[in-house]
Amino acid sequence: MKKMSTRTRVLTGAVAAAALGAGTFGAVSANASTPAAESRAAVKTDTSNRHLQQTTHLTVDAASRAAQATLDAAERAGQRVTVAVVDRNGNTLVTLRGDGAGPQSYESAERKAFTAVSWNAPTSELVKRLESTPNLKDIPGTLFLGGGAPVQVKGAPIAGIGVAGAPSGAQDEEFAKAGVAALAR
Numbered sequence: 001m002k003k004m005s006t007r008t009r010v011l012t013g014a015v016a017a018a019a020l021g022a023g024t025f026g027a028v029s030a031n032a033s034t035p036a037a038e039s040r041a042a043v044k045t046d047t048s049n050r051h052l053q054q055t056t057h058l059t060v061d062a063a064s065r066a067a068q069a070t071l072d073a074a075e076r077a078g079q080r081v082t083v084a085v086v087d088r089n090g091n092t093l094v095t096l097r098g099d100g101a102g103p104q105s106y107e108s109a110e111r112k113a114f115t116a117v118s119w120n121a122p123t124s125e126l127v128k129r130l131e132s133t134p135n136l137k138d139i140p141g142t143l144f145l146g147g148g149a150p151v152q153v154k155g156a157p158i159a160g161i162g163v164a165g166a167p168s169g170a171q172d173e174e175f176a177k178a179g180v181a182a183l184a185r
Contacts, residue, residue: 055088055158056153056156056158057087057088057158058085058087058093058151058158058159058183060093060094062183063085063087063093063094063159064085064094065182065183066085066094066151066159066161066179066180066182066183067083067084067085067094067095067096067161067179068096069178069179069181069182070083070096070161070163070175070176070178070179070182071083071096071098071175072178073174073175073178073179074098074163074165074166074175075098077166077171077175079098079165079166079167079171079175080098080099080100080101080102080165081098081101081105081109081163081164081165081166081172081175082095082096082097082098082101082105082106082108082109082163082164082165083095083096083098083109083161083162083163083175083176083179084106084109084110084112084113084161084162084163085113085159085160085161085162085179086110086113086114086117086159086160086162087117087158087159088117088157088158088159090113090114090117090118090141090160092110092113093159095109095110098165101164101165102164102165104164105164105165106164108143108145108147108162108164108165109147109162109163109164109165110162111141111142111143111162112143112145112147112148112160112162112163112164112172112176113148113159113160113161113162113176114141114142114143114148114160114162115141115142115143115144115148115160115162116148116149116150116157116160116161116162116176117150117151117157117158117159117160118142118160119150120150120152120156120157121150122146122148122149122150122173122176122177123143123144123145123146123147123148123149123162123169123173124146124147124169124170124173126144126148127144127145127146127169129144130144143162145164145169145172146168146169146170146172146173147162147163147164147166147169147172147173147175147176148160148161148162148163148173148176149161149162149173149176149177149179149180150180151180151183161176161179161180162176163175163176163179
């Protein structure tokens, strides 16, 4: 048997990896398509299962509208801020950095939104809780400063809006609430 050069072995490996990747992508694509009628029926019959829970999620379109309304409110007040909207699980849906917003505002806005949705409360209220439970601030990803507001449906949190960059947390939170209000329209 003839010995292959290093270059030939590398090229052969790359071709094999590409073929394997294409096969995997094809399998994933096939699985991501519309489910067969039988599986749709199975899902419908399972909705009465007591182990399943129905949840409400904010769409990207709604998150974008809320973020823009928040940014507009800040701009009308002459403030340069960043706004972040996260889903119920704290995953970022939309972040808008206003013109001239400080570099620290991006991460701060996301962390305020995460904190608001995690505790289903405005972050200004959560700041007060630190007096009795100071170790709350040690939870990763949180930021206990005014500027975060939860988005609720029937009292349950479905998203959080965080704002950072105004001179005070109270102003940041006022702008975040403008974003929440925009969702009610």
